[in-house]
Amino acid sequence: MTAKERSIEERVDRLHAGGIVDLHFDLPMDLYEKRERENVLETEFLPEFETGNIGVVGVAIYIEDRYMPEMSLRVALDQISRVYAEAEESERFVICKSYREILHARKAGKIALLVTMEGVEPLGTDLDLLRVFYELGVRAIGLTHARRNAAGDGGIFAPSGSARDGLTAFGRDVVQACEALGVIVDLAHISPAGFDEILAITTKPPIISHTNARKYYDIERNITDEQIKMIGERRGVIGVNAVLVSPKKEESTLDRYIDHIEHVADLIGIDGVGIGFDFFEFIYRQWTDSARKELAAKFTTPHFIPGLSNHSHARNLIRRLIERGFSEENIEKILRGNWIRIFKELL
Numbered sequence: 001m002t003a004k005e006r007s008i009e010e011r012v013d014r015l016h017a018g019g020i021v022d023l024h025f026d027l028p029m030d031l032y033e034k035r036e037r038e039n040v041l042e043t044e045f046l047p048e049f050e051t052g053n054i055g056v057v058g059v060a061i062y063i064e065d066r067y068m069p070e071m072s073l074r075v076a077l078d079q080i081s082r083v084y085a086e087a088e089e090s091e092r093f094v095i096c097k098s099y100r101e102i103l104h105a106r107k108a109g110k111i112a113l114l115v116t117m118e119g120v121e122p123l124g125t126d127l128d129l130l131r132v133f134y135e136l137g138v139r140a141i142g143l144t145h146a147r148r149n150a151a152g153d154g155g156i157f158a159p160s161g162s163a164r165d166g167l168t169a170f171g172r173d174v175v176q177a178c179e180a181l182g183v184i185v186d187l188a189h190i191s192p193a194g195f196d197e198i199l200a201i202t203t204k205p206p207i208i209s210h211t212n213a214r215k216y217y218d219i220e221r222n223i224t225d226e227q228i229k230m231i232g233e234r235r236g237v238i239g240v241n242a243v244l245v246s247p248k249k250e251e252s253t254l255d256r257y258i259d260h261i262e263h264v265a266d267l268i269g270i271d272g273v274g275i276g277f278d279f280f281e282f283i284y285r286q287w288t289d290s291a292r293k294e295l296a297a298k299f300t301t302p303h304f305i306p307g308l309s310n311h312s313h314a315r316n317l318i319r320r321l322i323e324r325g326f327s328e329e330n331i332e333k334i335l336r337g338n339w340i341r342i343f344k345e346l347l
């Protein structure tokens with residue numbers, strides 16, 4: 001190793017030591033599918049979290065189509081049950097419901113799990129259930145995935161064509177109830193019309209847990225420069241997604257991931273960028289060929305980034321950010337500081 005390489009590795013070590021906040025991970029559905037087994041969190045996830053020094057993870061309740069609509073509430077509750085049971089079996093994880101609890105967890109060297117929800121299908125059209133999920137620890141909610149539900153429509157995986165009618169009355173009620181309760185409203189996946197409407201009826205800093213810039217991947221599931229600026233104006237944070245960085249496999253690289261970070265930072269400043277990796281190669285690998293074909297037909301074929309496809313790869317990102325000229329102060333903000341500010345302000 002040359003002296004220069006050694007000094008980069010020392011900086012990587014230093015930055016890595018503070019831990020990483022990833023605001024979107026599909027953990028609950030996997031724990032639910034493996035509910036006959038014990039210690040899944042420790043045996044299958046902890047090693048990668050530890051290698052990557054993941055400090056806070058947003059774990060998203062998500063209901064697959066096959067459970068809709070009758071089973072969605074039950075499966076959501078079962079997913080939360082699995083997260084609690086698995087976290088309890090491990091010394092290393094703790095479910096956090098507030099900024100203070102997150103800080104305590106980090107001080108104790110534990111991995112903080114923040115339970116989130118991707119798509120409000122579990123609520124059906126019953127606003128009272130929001131309170132129940134809040135009491136169970138859900139602290140961030142995105143109204144939709146790509147499909148339509150009682151709250152509104154998701155942005156489609158195409159450059160145009162998403163539904164134009166924004167939120168439903170129920171969707172607006174959910175958003176306002178979230179703000180009143182202290183649940184972070186997550187704009188990931190929402191259609192462009194729904195995006196505008198959420199910003200019009202909320203006052204707190206908005207977040208997008210996991211998304212990408214349309215500059216590099218032009219689909220309505222991602223966000224335009226104008227949308228990025230709207231988040232910036234309200235001091236929000238955008239988590240950059242590692243699975244939709246480009247429609248092309250050959251361009252789905254670590255450098256392109258950092259291009260997204262750089263693009264958001266250029267438009268709204270470094271304080272608006274965070275991490276929302278959305279790593280789901282581990283789930284994709286479990287699928288049959290026909291399930292993968294279905295995903296490709298409905299949405300897109302995901303291109304997992306070599307060297308940034310699971311949590312153990314976090315150091316690769318830090319190293320490349322250093323090589324690309326990001327200051328240590330800015331890297332800290334991207335890796336954790338900006339999300340921590342959001343937790344402090346909103347939880």
Ligand SMILES: [Zn+2]
Pocket residue numbers: 118188189210278
């Ligand atoms: Zn998603």
